[in-house]
Amino acid sequence: MPYAPELIDTLKQAARAAGELLREGYQGGGPIALEHKGPSDFVTHYDKAAEQAIIETIRQAHPEVGFLGEETGASPGEGGNLTVIIDPLDGTNNFLHRLPHFSVSIAVREGDALTQGVVYQPLLDEMLWAVRGRGAFLNERPVALPPARPLTEMLLATCLPYHAKGDCATSLAQLNALMPRVAGIRVPGSAALEVAYVALGRVDGFFSQGARLDLWDIAAGIVIAREAGCAVSDLAGEADPTEWHSLLVAHPERHGELRRLLIGAP
Known part of the structure; x- marks a missing residue:
């Protein structure tokens, strides 16, 4: 436009x-x-x-x-x-x-x-x-996207499902796949901020699948993250956010590695 x-x-x-x-x-x-x-x-x-x-x-x-x-x-x-x-x-x-x-x-x-x-x-x-x-x-x-950190130094953010809202089993499996490999995982509670914070390097990535995210939760953050140079997609690789049932935002050098770990979670 x-x-x-x-x-x-x-x-x-x-x-x-x-x-x-x-x-x-x-x-x-x-x-x-x-x-x-x-x-x-x-x-x-x-x-x-x-x-x-x-x-x-x-x-x-x-x-x-x-x-x-x-x-x-x-x-x-x-x-x-x-x-x-x-x-x-x-x-x-x-x-x-x-x-x-x-x-x-x-x-x-x-x-x-x-x-x-x-x-x-x-x-x-x-x-x-x-x-x-x-x-x-x-x-x-x-805003310029900071250099990619190695996986063992990455601080990630996510959303988790609570009280009959989302897929707890999927979230637990993904946490289990990532926790031994990264420096920390946080659940701050405002997905819009956390997605945008990847652009600043305040967190190194954001992922969510078990917790439901609506388009208004993530739309603005997606624009900001992409313009800063982040790779943004769902875990299936779908590019259209209106079709997403999951989300992964990360540095392009780490996006594929994180995606493989998340989709490989049992």
Whole structure:
């Protein structure tokens, strides 16, 4: 798609508006009220308010775009084939426990292609963003993928299934395949951030199969990771994220090795 700086600028503005609401909720006193959407799947007033703030900010500047939001579902735009994919609070469980690791995730899909992405950590005021073909950035600093570490020095991140949500046996088998070979595995709790963090080298890879990830969880992170030079695919090698049932993000020199270990897990 033609580079439209005003669109990515609007995405960043929307992420900051949502992030301000999340900071207020996180820093407030007392327990945060929640609703149950399903097993281990919670929603708060702040999820809904943040998503509404994102939609209003973007729609005011770009009425032509449609939306796919975790909380509000799909809504059409006034024309064209641009869809904004929103996870207003990725890491709701962390947020509920006031664990300071959550994010706002916003991506743009043109047709079937993911072309722009923003992942914002409001407590650190860190904006990771990318436009396809234009590179990835942390705030205004270009991001360059660090050199690949050997497997024995790699720190990986993943998501794990809990409370009837996902395939525990697959996750345990993959952990068993990797744990003897890597320096550490973390489960921080915001997939959007962890996928984007591979681009920074804060983790050396992200994988998930047993835990279900929806497109809004990973779309923006995928754009950022790819623009930084990461290899991104599902474990079957499928390139289209809408068809994925798993995810592996890593340095191109380590992606194949990790994929072989993960798909070979009994």
